[in-house]
Amino acid sequence: MTETIAFQGKALCPSRSELGEGPTYDPHTDTLYWFNILGKELHELSLSSGQKTVHALPFKASVLARIDGDRQLIASERGLMIRDVRTGAFDLHVELEPAHMGNRSNDGRVHPSGALWIGTMGLKAQDGAGSIYHVAQGTVTRLFTGISIPNAICFSADGTTGYFTDTRVNRIMRVSLDPATGLPAGEAQVFADTSGRPGGSDGAVCDNEGNVWNARWGQSCIERYAPDGELIARYALPTSRVSCPAFVGAKADRLVATTAFEGATAEERQSDTLAGTLFDLGITVSGRHEPAYRL
Numbered sequence: 001m002t003e004t005i006a007f008q009g010k011a012l013c014p015s016r017s018e019l020g021e022g023p024t025y026d027p028h029t030d031t032l033y034w035f036n037i038l039g040k041e042l043h044e045l046s047l048s049s050g051q052k053t054v055h056a057l058p059f060k061a062s063v064l065a066r067i068d069g070d071r072q073l074i075a076s077e078r079g080l081m082i083r084d085v086r087t088g089a090f091d092l093h094v095e096l097e098p099a100h101m102g103n104r105s106n107d108g109r110v111h112p113s114g115a116l117w118i119g120t121m122g123l124k125a126q127d128g129a130g131s132i133y134h135v136a137q138g139t140v141t142r143l144f145t146g147i148s149i150p151n152a153i154c155f156s157a158d159g160t161t162g163y164f165t166d167t168r169v170n171r172i173m174r175v176s177l178d179p180a181t182g183l184p185a186g187e188a189q190v191f192a193d194t195s196g197r198p199g200g201s202d203g204a205v206c207d208n209e210g211n212v213w214n215a216r217w218g219q220s221c222i223e224r225y226a227p228d229g230e231l232i233a234r235y236a237l238p239t240s241r242v243s244c245p246a247f248v249g250a251k252a253d254r255l256v257a258t259t260a261f262e263g264a265t266a267e268e269r270q271s272d273t274l275a276g277t278l279f280d281l282g283i284t285v286s287g288r289h290e291p292a293y294r295l
Contacts, residue, residue: 004221004234009282012256013045013052016276020258021203022063022107023246023278027289032248033064034258034278037104042074045278047248055088063108063118065293073293075118077104080135082295093295094138096120103130107151107203107244111182112159114294117143119150119164132164134183137294143184152204152214155182157288163191163212167202170195172214172225192229203244203258208286215242215257222257222281235281239274240264247287248280255281 017036025032030048035041042055042064063075064083072083079095097103097120108118115136122129128146132153135141149167156162159179165172174191175184191212194201199219206212210227221234222245241260248254261268261275269275 002231002234004236005283007236007238007281009237009280011274011277012280013043013278015043015052015054015278016274017041017043017258017260017278018276019243019260019262020276020278021243021260022061023244023256023258024064024066024290025246025248025252025256026066027250027252028066028069030250032246032256032278034246035062035064036276037062038262043278058090060104062105063116065110065116065290067293067295071295073116073295075105075108075116077123080116080118094135094140096133096135096140097131101129106130106149107153107164109153109155109205110291110293111155111162111177112157112291113180113182114291115182116293117153117162117164117182119147119153121147121149125149125168127168136181141183144188149200151200151202152212154204154206154212156206156210157208161206163204163206164188165201165204167200167217170197170201172201172204172212172229174229190229192225192231202242205245205247205255205287207247208288213245213255213285215244217241217243222255235283237279237281239272239277239279240268241275247285247289252287252289253284255283255285255287257281 023034061076080093131145152165175188176186200217202215202217204214
């Protein structure tokens with residue numbers, strides 16, 4: 001029986017997001033970023049000073065990647081945008097899909113090669129409306145299509161393995177990659193079949209030891225899988241809708257997670273008062289910092 005580890009962490013930020021997603025940490029500035037997708041907000045928290053800033057966005061966005069000290073890549077419903085860190089101004093980097101498709105960005109992550117994997121989904125989560133793309137220096141390649149809710153995009157430390165899921169299908173997939181490019185070098189295979197269990201496989205990160213840490217939407221936990229796909233442990237959180245983890249800190253040895261209250265009933269909102277909060281799990285992990293997007 002899989003061990004469940006009681007929550008021993010804390011809330012890092014009192015603000016609550018309807019759909020908290022896309023947490024990422026910049027070790028150069030000791031800053032944690034995450035999104036409230038439906039609220040069109042980018043949240044910025046200095047871990048050293050505790051200073052918090054919320055940036056209003058002109059679009060729904062879900063993923064942030066460092067480019068350099070002056071620029072960030074933002075995945076949004078309008079495509080991939082370059083954000084000026086100082087002014088907050090946006091310039092279009094590349095479109096992913098035509099606007100008439102009615103999609104938005106969802107989960108994504110930068111591969112060690114500097115290429116981005118980014119998923120799209122329908123604004124109403126229509127069946128099969130989304131895809132997962134590989135973007136390298138502005139060149140867009142569609143990798144997987146017919147996906148309803150793309151999630152769990154992450155990579156092994158050496159860049160030879162990629163992971164992803166369609167939360168509606170609830171099977172975490174694994175695919176061999178060319179470590180120099182981040183492009184698939186084989187067919188995707190099932191890594192962990194979670195379709196027979198309650199909840200949904202959501203965002204994920206892969207640590208230095210090859211363990212995959214996957215947020216379990218609707219089940220108040222993050223699950224840790226061994227490199228062979230075996231479920232090792234569940235780490236409890238004090239709210240139901242857990243969306244995505246991230247490694248933070250100078251040594252990337254802490255784990256945080258975004259949560260949400262999207263889809264909650266009035267009764268659930270009243271009883272689950274921490275829904276939408278950002279949490280530090282209070283555990284020590286063998287994490288790693290996210291690579292920059294190679295422009």
